[in-house]
Amino acid sequence: MKEQFEQYSDIEIINKVLNGELKLYEILIRRYNSFLYKIGRSYHYNHEDTEDLMQETYISAYCNLKKFEHRASFKTWLTRLMLNHCYQKKHKLSYANEIITGEPETERHDALSQFSNNKDQMINRELGSVMENALLQIPEDYRLVFTLRELNGLSVAETASALSITEINVKVRLNRAKSMLRSIIKNMYSPNEIFEFNLIYCDRMVKNVMVHIHALPTS
Secondary structure, eight states: OGGGGGSSHHHHHHHHTTTTTTHHHHHHHHHHHHHHHHHHHHOOHHHHHHHHHHHHHHHHHHHGHHHHOSSSSSSHHHHHHHHHHHHHHHHHHHHHHHHHOOOOOOOOTTTOHHHHHHOOOOOOSSOHHHHHHHHHOOOHHHHHHIIIISSSOOOOOHHHHHOOOOOHHHOOOOOOOOOOOOHHHHTOGGGGGOOOOHHHHHHHHHHHHHHHHHHHHOO
C-alpha cells in the first residue's frame, strides 16, 4: 500500500505526516522497529517491556514531530527518546523497589544503568544463546555503544550524540566491547540476528501505535 513511499527519506515522510498524511507514519514505525527493539533488549528489558517502551517512544515522537528541528538525524532523535523512556522506566522501578525494601538507592542514575532481565526468549529465530549471553555480560556502557554502532548501524557521530559522550569515547568503548566479546565468544557474532524483531510483532506494533495516535485529540 505504501511501497511507493519507501524510497522517501525520513524528513520527506515527516513533512508529509505533518501535512496531514498521517497514515504514512506507519513507514517510520516499520523502518525503526528493529532498531528500537535492539536498544530496549540491550538495556536488559524483556520482550514485553521493550514493546511497551517502543510504543511510548513512537507516540512521543509523533506528539513532538513539529518540534523536531533536524539538528540531528531522525534516527538519532528517536534513539534519544527511546533511551529516555528506558531510563524513566528504570527510575520508576528503582523508586518502587526503594519503598518496598526500605533500602537507599545507591545505583548510579544515568542512561546506562542496569535493569533486571526476566526472559531469554528470542523472537524471530533462535539466536545462539552464547551470543546473547555474551552481549548481556559486558557492562552497559560498552553494550549500548556496541548495539548502536554494530547492530543498529549508527555512525560514530550519531552514537556520540545519542549517548551524550565524545566520539573518542564511542571508539574506545566499541573497541573495548569487541575485545570483551571476543574473549567470550571468540569473535563469532552475527549483528543481523541479535535481538531480532519478528514481522508479526512489527505489524502489531504498527497497529497499536496508529490506534493510539488516531485517538489523540486534534490541536
